[in-house]
Amino acid sequence: xxxxxxxxxxxxxxxxxxxxxxxxxxxxxxxxxxxxxxxxxxxxxxxxxxxxxxxxxxxxxxxxxxxxxxxxxxxxxxxxxxxxxxxxxxxxxxxxxxxxxxxxxxxxxxxxxxxxxxxxxxxxxxxxxxxxxxxxxxxxxxxxxxxxxxxxxxxxxxxxxxxxxxxxxxxxxxxxxxxxxxxxxxxxxxxxxxxxxxxxxxxxxxxxxxxxxxxxxxxxxxxxxxxxxxxxxxxxxxxxxxxxxxxxxxxxxxxxxxxxxxxxxxxxxxxxxx
Amino acid sequence: xxxxxxxxxxxxxxxxxxxxxxxxxxxxxxxxxxxxxxxxxxxxxxxxxxxxxxxxxxxxxxxxxxxxxxxxxxxxxxxxxxxxxxxxxxxxxxxxxxxxxxxxxxxxxxxxxxxxxxxxxxxxxxxxxxxxxxxxxxxxxxxxxxxxxxxxxxxxxxxxxxxxxxxxxxxxxxxxxxxxxxxxxxxxxxxxxxxxxxxxxxxxxxxxxxxxxxxxxxxxxxxxxxxxxxxxxxxxxxxxxxxxxxxxxxxxxxxxxxxxxxxxxxxxxxxxxxxxxxxxxxxxxxxxxxxxxxxxxxxxxxxxxxxxxxxxxxxxxxxxxx
Numbered sequence: 001x002x003x004x005x006x007x008x009x010x011x012x013x014x015x016x017x018x019x020x021x022x023x024x025x026x027x028x029x030x031x032x033x034x035x036x037x038x039x040x041x042x043x044x045x046x047x048x049x050x051x052x053x054x055x056x057x058x059x060x061x062x063x064x065x066x067x068x069x070x071x072x073x074x075x076x077x078x079x080x081x082x083x084x085x086x087x088x089x090x091x092x093x094x095x096x097x098x099x100x101x102x103x104x105x106x107x108x109x110x111x112x113x114x115x116x117x118x119x120x121x122x123x124x125x126x127x128x129x130x131x132x133x134x135x136x137x138x139x140x141x142x143x144x145x146x147x148x149x150x151x152x153x154x155x156x157x158x159x160x161x162x163x164x165x166x167x168x169x170x171x172x173x174x175x176x177x178x179x180x181x182x183x184x185x186x187x188x189x190x191x192x193x194x195x196x197x198x199x200x201x202x203x204x205x206x207x208x209x210x211x212x213x214x215x216x217x218x219x220x221x222x223x224x225x226x227x228x229x230x231x232x233x234x235x236x237x238x239x240x241x242x243x244x245x246x247x248x249x250x251x252x253x254x255x256x257x258x259x260x261x262x263x264x265x266x267x268x269x270x271x272x273x274x
Numbered sequence: 275x276x277x278x279x280x281x282x283x284x285x286x287x288x289x290x291x292x293x294x295x296x297x298x299x300x301x302x303x304x305x306x307x308x309x310x311x312x313x314x315x316x317x318x319x320x321x322x323x324x325x326x327x328x329x330x331x332x333x334x335x336x337x338x339x340x341x342x343x344x345x346x347x348x349x350x351x352x353x354x355x356x357x358x359x360x361x362x363x364x365x366x367x368x369x370x371x372x373x374x375x376x377x378x379x380x381x382x383x384x385x386x387x388x389x390x391x392x393x394x395x396x397x398x399x400x401x402x403x404x405x406x407x408x409x410x411x412x413x414x415x416x417x418x419x420x421x422x423x424x425x426x427x428x429x430x431x432x433x434x435x436x437x438x439x440x441x442x443x444x445x446x447x448x449x450x451x452x453x454x455x456x457x458x459x460x461x462x463x464x465x466x467x468x469x470x471x472x473x474x475x476x477x478x479x480x481x482x483x484x485x486x487x488x489x490x491x492x493x494x495x496x497x498x499x500x501x502x503x504x505x506x507x508x509x510x511x512x513x514x515x516x517x518x519x520x521x522x523x524x525x526x527x528x529x530x531x532x533x534x535x536x537x538x539x540x541x542x543x544x545x546x547x548x549x550x551x552x553x554x555x556x557x558x559x560x561x562x563x564x565x566x567x568x569x570x571x572x573x574x575x576x577x578x579x580x581x582x583x584x585x586x587x588x589x590x591x592x593x594x595x596x
Contacts, residue, residue: 094554118289118571118574119293119296120529120533120571120574121533123532123551123566123570124567124571126555126563127567128304130555130563131304131559131563132304177414203415205416214420214537215540227425229418229420229421236432236439237432243425243428243429246421247418247425249423251417252419254418255416259412
């Protein structure tokens, strides 16, 4: 009974998190249609604390923090989503090959995965972005390249389980080639648990992008939460609202993806399937 | 046991070599002249450029360049920072102390608090302690720690004025001896707290899971049958067995906390490696950036290696399997 209750609560928090993510995505799309919310518009009221007129206050150039926070969703969600897609696709393919064929190939791939997990990813990402120039594409690719081992590990384990199931042998008896068995039968039946890891990577990518922006490593033209915290750092003494609101936004977005990822994981976990 | 340690050592050496090669390749993979990446964006005299070109053998084939690069490294030459007019290695070593001073107490306290929280929550799933653990770990995993640092500064340093805003010591006081120690500890409090949060979350989660697992072992049943108290069983039978994964997770997350320290140092103007990293980004001082990556990556590998070996020493089952 207690287990059932705790299951329900993870599911419920996962559902709330999912609704919040949908809300974020809708806001990111729709915010462009609200002309009064222009994050680049410099008003005459500089460094105003939050009030009814400016819900989250204004920065040193008189720009609305609320508009910045809402527009910042775009960068975070884009980077998070595409980075997770890159990592998941790479991880699914590499993990599936590793788990399906086994042998020296498996050993080799898992060693490479271990290498990527050992290297301090944030510092490597910062060095590469600093040297190759700021760009969202670079960040997406780097996060994808550094995060695939997490997916590959889960995928490998699942493929090793699925490939021993009877239906796979049944397909083999039909004379279908091994590659087709892998891509047509084993992979489609193994990807479900990977989705949870992919969702968690979205949160990690959002945090990484925010950290890089906070260090001033992304383009100053782009409005992102990390960039806002970077300028907030210089104004800590005068204007708490410049740091407070963008940071809360990062926290809530990452929290939502973590909760949603946990819920997805709980749904697909082998214990629940039985 | 010896075979296991030797194989881990060999693997560690291979990873270090891969990191060195990766570091070498970064210079050649980024767009533009590799010389630019070696010098950074700092105005340098032309004869220095010519000297660098010869030193790194930039007119030779890439494999020869790699060997030359590795030879430089083994001689302890990580390059020269023209912006600081100092060898990169000296520059980094000078900043290592403050970073370790920030990291190690944070790691230690987070490990202790994490284990206590995990052990307290494990036997009672769904209790208030357990919910608190869930809340702490969700917070720790999701909060950007540099933002947490900013909020701590705003509340405790700027608003309440209890603690210093930035830096490592009070410049005006010029304290000596024990007072200097207190001064640094006072400045350390907020940055340390910011670095700890993520770690507490990680350790508490693992400690809880591994205590729950250990509670299901037969020897716990035996201990119960002997009439030992629950508390005694938890601290004397379960905890020692549950500690092994905890030790591992602490070691494996060393790199994460190093990253955390770099971000937190920026907020608190802590004079460590993170600060050097930021100024080098601003100066486009690429040799220093690469040097920091090299030093941190290699130290993470070494810590992981030590963790693996410690794991084998602590757990007879690992020893028996190899």
